[in-house]
Amino acid sequence: QQQVKQSPQSLIVQKGGISIINCAYENTAFDYFPWYQQFPGKGPALLIAIRPDVSEKKEGRFTISFNKSAKQFSLHIMDSQPGDSATYFCAARGAGSYQLTFGKGTKLSVIP
Amino acid sequence: EAQVTQNPRYLITVTGKKLTVTCSQNMNHEYMSWYRQDPGLGLRQIYYSMNVEVTDKGDVPEGYKVSRKEKRNFPLILESPSPNQTSLYFCASRGLAGSDTQYFGPGTRLTVL
Numbered sequence: 001q002q003q004v005k006q007s008p009q010s011l012i013v014q015k016g017g018i019s020i021i022n023c024a025y026e027n028t029a030f031d032y033f034p035w036y037q038q039f040p041g042k043g044p045a046l047l048i049a050i051r052p053d054v055s056e057k058k059e060g061r062f063t064i065s066f067n068k069s070a071k072q073f074s075l076h077i078m079d080s081q082p083g084d085s086a087t088y089f090c091a092a093r094g095a096g097s098y099q100l101t102f103g104k105g106t107k108l109s110v111i112p
Numbered sequence: 113e114a115q116v117t118q119n120p121r122y123l124i125t126v127t128g129k130k131l132t133v134t135c136s137q138n139m140n141h142e143y144m145s146w147y148r149q150d151p152g153l154g155l156r157q158i159y160y161s162m163n164v165e166v167t168d169k170g171d172v173p174e175g176y177k178v179s180r181k182e183k184r185n186f187p188l189i190l191e192s193p194s195p196n197q198t199s200l201y202f203c204a205s206r207g208l209a210g211s212d213t214q215y216f217g218p219g220t221r222l223t224v225l
Contacts, residue, residue, distance in 0.1 A: 034212070043219050099170070
């Protein structure tokens with residue numbers, strides 16, 4: 001049973017464009033939603049995270065939008081750069097838990 | 113430098129030959145975890161540990177063992193590896209208080225022939 005559904009599986013964006021990756025969850029007990037960025041040959045690293053008490057969080061060119069009623073959250077990368085090319089994972093964690101449930105990942109390619 | 117280290121980074125072995133992948137963190141984290149990453153399946157948790165001598169199964173524990181005798185170390189043991197355990201493995205850790213951030217190691221690429 002997949003608790004966090006991520007789409008698309010792969011994404012190609014031109015330099016300067018906006019990259020959008022979407023995730024949906026079913027478990028209403030989730031209360032922490034991080035995004036991880038993974039470059040080839042490296043482990044995932046936390047990029048940005050949000051809690052459901054806010055609808056949006058922005059850090060530089062990266063923004064999480066959160067829709068609690070729809071049980072969806074998304075990552076927007078503004079002014080996408082070739083250096084953003086990586087695999088992105090959304091995740092969710094239940095209240096009082098330390099375990100993360102990950103989406104299946106999105107491979108982003110930003111072409112010049 | 114705060115980090116999670118794994119060894120070896122690459123390993124090719126044969127079916128049935130016991131192996132251990134080591135994981136160590138220098139951040140005094142209580143929580144440690146092992147994941148495997150497979151194409152199209154994302155990251156799936158194998159085992160986790162909340163502290164020394166406290167371990168529990170994740171989503172895909174079959175064929176794996178772990179131990180947590182020291183706070184900093186959390187080795188993953190494959191007693192009789194099989195080809196379906198060919199994967200990319202990641203160790204991760206986080207503290208139980210303060211930051212929510214989970215830190216990942218660099219990964220171990222395992223091939224079982």
